[in-house]
Amino acid sequence: MFEHTIYIRVRYGETDQMGYVYYGNYGLYYEEGRTEAIKSLGVSYKELEKNGIMMPVAEMKVRFKGPAKYDELLKIVSRVREMPSRSMVFDTAIYNEVGKLINEGETRLLFVKAESRKPCSAPAQLIAVLEPYFKFTV
Amino acid sequence: MFEHTIYIRVRYGETDQMGYVYYGNYGLYYEEGRTEAIKSLGVSYKELEKNGIMMPVAEMKVRFKGPAKYDELLKIVSRVREMPSRSMVFDTAIYNEVGKLINEGETRLLFVKAESRKPCSAPAQLIAVLEPYFKFTV
Amino acid sequence: MFEHTIYIRVRYGETDQMGYVYYGNYGLYYEEGRTEAIKSLGVSYKELEKNGIMMPVAEMKVRFKGPAKYDELLKIVSRVREMPSRSMVFDTAIYNEVGKLINEGETRLLFVKAESRKPCSAPAQLIAVLEPYFKFTV
Amino acid sequence: MFEHTIYIRVRYGETDQMGYVYYGNYGLYYEEGRTEAIKSLGVSYKELEKNGIMMPVAEMKVRFKGPAKYDELLKIVSRVREMPSRSMVFDTAIYNEVGKLINEGETRLLFVKAESRKPCSAPAQLIAVLEPYFKFTV
Numbered sequence: 001m002f003e004h005t006i007y008i009r010v011r012y013g014e015t016d017q018m019g020y021v022y023y024g025n026y027g028l029y030y031e032e033g034r035t036e037a038i039k040s041l042g043v044s045y046k047e048l049e050k051n052g053i054m055m056p057v058a059e060m061k062v063r064f065k066g067p068a069k070y071d072e073l074l075k076i077v078s079r080v081r082e083m084p085s086r087s088m089v090f091d092t093a094i095y096n097e098v099g100k101l102i103n104e105g106e107t108r109l110l111f112v113k114a115e116s117r118k119p120c121s122a123p124a125q126l127i128a129v130l131e132p133y134f135k136f137t138v
Numbered sequence: 139m140f141e142h143t144i145y146i147r148v149r150y151g152e153t154d155q156m157g158y159v160y161y162g163n164y165g166l167y168y169e170e171g172r173t174e175a176i177k178s179l180g181v182s183y184k185e186l187e188k189n190g191i192m193m194p195v196a197e198m199k200v201r202f203k204g205p206a207k208y209d210e211l212l213k214i215v216s217r218v219r220e221m222p223s224r225s226m227v228f229d230t231a232i233y234n235e236v237g238k239l240i241n242e243g244e245t246r247l248l249f250v251k252a253e254s255r256k257p258c259s260a261p262a263q264l265i266a267v268l269e270p271y272f273k274f275t276v
Numbered sequence: 277m278f279e280h281t282i283y284i285r286v287r288y289g290e291t292d293q294m295g296y297v298y299y300g301n302y303g304l305y306y307e308e309g310r311t312e313a314i315k316s317l318g319v320s321y322k323e324l325e326k327n328g329i330m331m332p333v334a335e336m337k338v339r340f341k342g343p344a345k346y347d348e349l350l351k352i353v354s355r356v357r358e359m360p361s362r363s364m365v366f367d368t369a370i371y372n373e374v375g376k377l378i379n380e381g382e383t384r385l386l387f388v389k390a391e392s393r394k395p396c397s398a399p400a401q402l403i404a405v406l407e408p409y410f411k412f413t414v
Numbered sequence: 415m416f417e418h419t420i421y422i423r424v425r426y427g428e429t430d431q432m433g434y435v436y437y438g439n440y441g442l443y444y445e446e447g448r449t450e451a452i453k454s455l456g457v458s459y460k461e462l463e464k465n466g467i468m469m470p471v472a473e474m475k476v477r478f479k480g481p482a483k484y485d486e487l488l489k490i491v492s493r494v495r496e497m498p499s500r501s502m503v504f505d506t507a508i509y510n511e512v513g514k515l516i517n518e519g520e521t522r523l524l525f526v527k528a529e530s531r532k533p534c535s536a537p538a539q540l541i542a543v544l545e546p547y548f549k550f551t552v
């Protein structure tokens with residue numbers, strides 16, 4: 001398993017009139033978590049795109065367990081539990097400032113050739129850096 | 139079953155550099171579909187909130203089956219398949235301009251007292267207008 | 277002068293915890309007003325972009341004179357007071373449901389070649405449809 | 415004069431199909447700059463709001479001088495050049511990764527009592543922490 005953690009401070013504009021982060025804004029947090037997770041492996045999504053690979057989201061599931069508030073510092077934990085092949089799944093867990101799990105979910109991303117917009121396999125570069133996290137020792 | 143349809147035109151700012159609607163923006167479309175669905179029943183969510191009932195989203199599932207593009211007119215179909223009790227589930231299906239199903243998902247919303255932020259049952263007003271859609275005839 | 281009016285209903289996700297539309301979301305409303313304004317002339321910005329012309333915003337000024345609320349139907353009036361040459365200026369005025377002017381501002385957009393990202397003049401197609409609105413009769 | 419600097423990394427969802435940060439998203443960056451600027455003085459906007467003071471934006475001017483790209487680390491410099499009284503003006507300058515000034519603008523915020531939504535003067539707490547930056551020595 002591969003896991004990476006970042007922290008995000010809630011912006012005023014990300015709240016709604018209920019006084020909490022708008023449910024539709026968690027996608028931005030999940031995405032920032034994923035971006036930084038693969039960057040921590042030495043692979044930049046920006047570079048992948050320049051090299052002709054896009055990663056559109058195919059599926060998303062989110063459970064909203066508690067509110068996030070303006071100016072709160074959220075802990076975003078992104079996990080990859082399976083080696084990607086045609087797609088890649090990230091689990092995301094979000095904790096508020098007192099350590100309560102307030103949100104969890106998963107996103108499944110496809111690998112797509114930018115030119116043709118056709119599905120393809122995970123790029124070798126990404127496979128290479130992830131493999132060490134999925135090796136068993138006897 | 140209760141069903142309602144609206145149309146939304148994609149804004150430029152709702153796309154991302156992939157050239158399609160950003161995956162995180164579908165929450166806004168789902169929400170507009172839900173808002174107008176219950177409004178078509180004669181119940182305004184704005185009024186519910188003024189009367190002390192909030193409806194935070196507890197769960198969301200989305201399948202992204204195809205892209206939506208800038209300036210496209212999307213058809214948003216919102217369905218309620220079960221009478222709400224402590225929560226209310228909306229199914230949403232989104233079709234693009236050529237009638238292709240590009241997105242489907244569901245959101246489960248809780249009923250919460252605005253003051254105490256404690257869960258409660260669906261307000262009688264909402265139950266009353268939905269009931270006719272769930273009656274069986276022999 | 278050329279003028280066009282559209283109506284936008286405020287989404288829940290466009291409010292913030294102050295209970296009004298977040299100041300940063302007016303750009304989306306202005307843009308929708310501009311898009312529909314030139315579309316009413318028979319020119320689609322989507323088509324302009326496909327033909328290699330982009331219109332990035334170079335300048336924006338906004339005066340927030342009053343709040344806009346969730347579910348309110350806003351009247352968005354977009355005006356072009358001068359024939360575009362290297363850039364194009366839109367004036368926007370937003371009225372709430374009781375006819376109060378709650379927001380006004382302007383945006384200046386450049387014409388840019390999509391390939392080179394270099395500035396250029398307004399496309400002939402746009403000039404042609406705007407000219408009738410700026411002709412004087414003796 | 416008082417000045418404060420933060421850094422913001424551009425999210426994918428903040429770009430549009432032009433491939434740059436959407437013009438309407440700069441408001442979020444300006445706001446984060448302002449929030450952190452006053453926080454660095456020991457005053458939290460979150461606390462101000464809890465104490466009954468809101469700061470809606472009354473005016474915004476933005477000059478877009480160059481694009482910001484996905485995953486770029488932007489330097490956001492917020493300046494207060496005048497002691498606030500009934501309103502407070504922030505100048506914001508944004509620099510890209512190679513130090514180019516890509517965006518500058520200003521926002522004028524009002525002080526408003528949360529309960530009555532009536533204008534008021536800057537809270538004493540804010541005046542006190544800003545004063546040292548505006549004192550002349552002979």
